[in-house]
Amino acid sequence: MDDEIDQAAKLAREKHPKRNATPIQYGTAGFRAKSSMLDYVLYRMGLLAVLRSKYKTGSTIGLIVTASHNPEEDNGVKLIDPMGEMLERSWEHYATQLVNASDDDLNSVLRGIIDQASIKTEVAVKVVIARDTRPSSVPLSLAAQDGVQVLGGQAIDYGLLITPQLHYIVRCMNTRGAYGDPTEAGYYTKIASAFLKLRGGDGSHGNYHPVVQVDGANGVGAPKLQSIIPYLNGMLGIKISNDGSSGKLNHNCGADFVKVQQKAPEGMRVEPNQRCVSFDGDGDRIVFFYQDQSGKFFLVDGDKIATLLAGYLKEVVAQSGLELKFGLVQTAYANGSSTDYINNKLNVHVVCVPTGVKYLHHEAMNFDIGVYFEANGHGTVSYFSSAYIHPIMEISNALCQ
Ligand SMILES: CC(=O)N[C@H]1[C@@H](OP(=O)(O)O)O[C@H](CO)[C@@H](O)[C@@H]1O
Incomplete structure (x- = not known):
């Protein structure tokens, strides 16, 4: 060499x-x-x-x-x-x-x-x-x-x-x-088939209306989201704004803007109570938001997503009867009341680590199932082993019905 x-x-x-x-x-x-x-x-x-x-x-x-x-x-x-x-x-x-x-x-x-x-x-x-x-x-x-x-x-x-x-x-x-x-197609297939399983049957669960409006931050998330649509068999209606065709990347749009400004991005017309989603410039952050009839803005940031996932998975793990170590990882930027709620109301163990996905991921792998989210919308659920995925999926599928 x-x-x-x-x-x-x-x-x-x-x-x-x-x-x-x-x-x-x-x-x-x-x-x-x-x-x-x-x-x-x-x-x-x-x-x-x-x-x-x-x-x-x-x-x-x-x-x-x-x-x-x-x-x-x-x-x-x-x-x-x-x-x-x-x-x-x-x-x-x-x-x-x-x-x-x-x-x-x-x-x-x-x-x-x-x-x-x-x-x-x-x-x-x-x-x-x-x-x-x-x-x-x-x-x-x-x-x-x-x-x-x-x-x-x-x-x-x-x-x-x-x-x-x-x-x-x-x-x-x-x-x-x-x-x-x-391949890219492999990625869409994997994500879309998981989504379709989760939605089940014809997709008409209860009052749920499967339509979202997405802020692509004028970045790569917009064309890639467009590419997954054919894989979703019409089970999710997606309207993409800030798709990069005119605006500037991350300028007055994207997950960071929405989180920091606590308002909808520019370039997106938001109807009352419509589910909205915002990505960042490379598509690895997600936050959700909506506005009520009076125009009041509501944000579902990483802390809230983590709370929802923890509450849901706690129920699934309990029903599975499996002895699993289940916990949640946050950073010091997490809203203290979310930590309180997860610890004291959900009784899910919370660990705090420095900012940076690598720290959260590393810590989450100490749990059999770990939920990790930064307030800014980076996060996921990690599984230490695939051995217990099947029973967890069964319960989850049953709960979706
Ligand atoms: C992959 C990674 O670690 N990304 C970091 C980084 O975010 P980006 O969305 O990658 O710019 O900076 C954030 C702090 O500004 C931190 O919260 C996050 O964990």
Whole structure:
């Protein structure tokens, strides 16, 4: 690999020179900065993705180009580990080291990481790359591909994806399809079939009217939501606003705007009592909201979603008769009254961790079933093992009838 490292250092100087003397850090969600500063960062993250894949004996690694809820002028990059999780914390240090090395030191820093992590360099590598709709994401994803290829890795470009789709694809690839088909269509099939099961029969449960209006934040969530519609067999009516055809990404719209401003986004006409949904720029946050007849605004943010899920799952777990460790993870930004309610009224154990999905996810995996949500709308339900999924699903299906 000596030659490839020499080539990587040469290409760095010639095509992706370091333009920024200020040190930057791999933070809770990777690197973020003004997009004009990031070409060398993306190139170097392409290099690191190759080393990570070799370290993980050839497992596929993901690289997503996005700055999520940040303004359109920013951009960023995150690496995704083999099981679809965030890059392991001990490697964030290598990421920071590699990005802050001078062009002249790049060669020795790459060799240093290979030595320190005892990486077997002969292993073949695959890196899957995707991006959000920012104009800067196209050249930046090409810079990442350069980094992968110069070290002899195979870079597979998935183009535009929401962040959760790339996490899904990475996991599918490393489980040889057991988790699903590693394609966009595979993602829609998996999500839509779960939804259709949940809705059951002809979809007419009680007074429920399956129609939502969605704020796509003028980001990648809008076209991807459009793509899932054919998979839903007409069981959910979806009207998409802020679909990126005219407005600016995350500008006066999107989940962060709705949560912080406590009002509906611009570019969306909201009828009284209509169910509304808002995504962020890379489609990994969700908040719900509605307005009553008098125009009063009601938000269902991450805390409320977590509360609803915890209440529901508590009932399902109790009915299953299984001895399961069930709990909920929040951050210090959670509304204290939601924590109180979950702890004292629902009697569900709550753990508080620092901000950042990686912290919540890690903690949630200490439960057999863990619900985790940040107030801003990042979150999910995690299962430690698939062994008890079946009985849980049975009860859940029965409750839906
Ligand atoms: C994947 C991740 O960790 N994202 C972080 C990050 O959100 P983004 O939506 O990715 O911009 O910053 C938020 C704080 O501003 C934090 O709450 C969240 O956990």
